[in-house]
Amino acid sequence: MAKEYHHDVEKIVDAIGGKENIASATHCVTRLRFALKDDGKVDKKALENIDIVKGSFSANGQYQVVIGQGTVDKVYQEMVEQTGICTASKEETKAAAEKNLNPLQRAIKALADIFIPILPAIVTAGLLLGINNILTGPGIFFDNKSVVDVYAQWKDFAGIINLIANTAFTFLPALIGWSAVRQFGGNPLLGIVLGLVLVHPELLNAWGYADAKAKGEIPYWNLFGFHVDKIGYQGQVLPILFASYVLAKLEIFLNKRVADSIKLLVVAPIALLVTGFLAFIVIGPVTFAIGNGVTSLFTGLFDTVPVIGGLIYGALYAPLVITGMHHTFLAVDFQLIGSIGGTFLWPIVALSNIAQGSSTLAMLFASRDEKVKGLSLSSAVSAYLGITEPAMFGVNIPHRFPFFSAMIGSAIAAIFITLNKVMAPSIGVGGLPAIFSIVPEKWAPFAIGMVIAIVVPFALTFFMAKFRKNKTS
Structure with missing residues (x-):
């Protein structure tokens, strides 16, 4: 029950400046979210030394403490009981945090608040389109023929899937x-x-x-x-x-x-x-x-100088996540899908997530710190399935070199898939399952991009960790 986290919650509350510093608090799937009266009172080092804390960061006017799926619910309940603060919805905490935002941050937050609620419908559509791609894409299982070409009885089944999937975009x-x-x-x-x-x-x-x-x-x-x-x-x-x-x-x-x-x-x-x-x-x-x-600007950049486009977006997507500005590109993805029938930006996002997971996984084998090793495995799995916050804020950013290794691997992978004109007809799950949301004829180059996003960050992180150990020993 929540009581098992009693002492950890006491430490968390002390580290964020005490209950008097909490204006509002809520939680999401993996994180405690605080609207604090003064972020300057946070003892970040003490906070991240707490066993259940996997990382912390400030974004969109909120101070967020990464706990982990499932555990965060119990920790939040215990914190409410200890501090006597009222439970708050995400909207209430966001409203309390808005006073800490400048005009640009408010604009970015507004965009995020508009697009994030509709993402489940869009991601679902992407997954269903992936199933439709498997059934209708030629050359996947048969030479120059699709499943519905060989087994005509599946044609209408695929047609219904396609109709359901396309509804969200129509x-x-x-x-x-x-x-x-x-x-x-x-x-x-x-x-x-x-x-x-x-x-x-x-x-x-x-x-x-x-x-x-x-x-x-x-x-x-x-x-x-x-x-x-x-x-x-x-x-x-x-x-x-x-x-x-x-x-x-x-x-x-x-x-x-x-x-x-x-x-x-x-x-x-x-x-x-x-x-x-x-x-x-x-x-x-x-x-x-x-x-x-906007469509012409992005397509022109990626068509004319794909190396530069892939390099910039592949390298900088993860830093954009830290600032929250990555949400603005959801609008660009939707615009591209509506205008040209697909997006070449979202596949890069999927590779960036994989790269962050790979750097985190390398720390499982390279680190001697038992807490880091324990956190690395679960965080890497989470990142491979599209949720990168535990990996980024719990392992990669605190150690710095894994984060930069992931950026390098993501950039190289992004350049490769951009040169091969990889496209996704929709936004899907941004990790290893992303391949099913890619148009079938581009599965091969995207798979190679995934290998790059796995191998390069892992190798760079592992060898840099060993080099740092040797240098300090």
């Missing part, structure tokens, strides 16, 4: 609309409706826009002589993000000024109608062009 604006409007303070149900409006079947599908434009066949509405393109925004991120902000703020504005007796008849209809018109007349066309520009 109606991505609805998912983002729900999450964004909720984040901006409006009614999330209106966000869903707004997202569905932008992908209504009556509109020209966004994926057919280029052909329709080339043929001069783009449909339009005639608003008293003003032509408004009648196009949808399937797979697009920016149009629904900006429209959701306008919808939420307009709803809040009206709620403050409209009498309660007629709110139901006035607020939602006016907010949705005005935002809908603005979305098709102004917001959509402008942000659609910006989104295409």
Whole structure:
């Protein structure tokens, strides 16, 4: 039970500056999350000397203590009982921590808070697309033929899987609309409706826009002589993000000024109608062009100088995780998937996770510290399955050289898969299982990239650890 962690919790509370320094506290799957009154009171060295603590760091205005899956629940319960603090939701702790953020950090946090809640649907879609790829990809099990070519009875089965998997991306604006409007303070149900409006079947599908434009066949509405393109925004991120902000703020504005007796008849209809018109007349066309520009920027970089693109993103993704800025690239991934049918950035993320796990695994064999050895195995397994925080903050960053070894291995692996134009049709599980979310024809180069991400960080970490031992002995 939680009582077995009584003394450890006492030490944790003392190390973070005492219960008086805790403004709010919650926990996630692996970490205690504190909104502290003064981060300067934290004794990081004492904190990380506690047996159950696998690492600690400050991000997004919160001080986070890595405990581990399962154990963190019991530790949190014991801490609540000891300190008398009220249990808090993640949202409440995030709100308490916001006062510690600068404007850039708040913007990054807002993006994270919008995209993270919809990730389960996207990751599920990625895994299902992986199953569909196995069934429909030619040359995987048979020469130049797919499973459904050889066994026709599986064709409709694969078709249903593909339909279920593609739904999250077909109606991505609805998912983002729900999450964004909720984040901006409006009614999330209106966000869903707004997202569905932008992908209504009556509109020209966004994926057919280029052909329709080339043929001069783009449909339009005639608003008293003003032509408004009648196009949808399937797979697009920016149009629904900006429209959701306008919808939420307009709803809040009206709620403050409209009498309660007629709110139901006035607020939602006016907010949705005005935002809908603005979305098709102004917001959509402008942000659609910006989104295409972002797509062109990244595809241009990775097509023109793939070595540089792979090197930079492969090396810097892990440091971005420390700052929390990696969440901003979720929007880019979604934009790429919607615009070109896949992302070449996410496969690099998967390799970065594997590289961090490999460096951690090397410490299992290279370190003489029993705590580090015990932490390394579980953290490496976690990283190989896509959760890198225990590995990064518990082992690699405190020892520094494993972290840099992982960055080097990730960069080399990223260069290799970028040169081979590896693509994922969706975001999946960011570790070893990631290969099933890669398009089948690129499994071989991605598998080689995985080997690089395993071998290089492991070897560098192991030999650097041995060199440091020899140097100090």
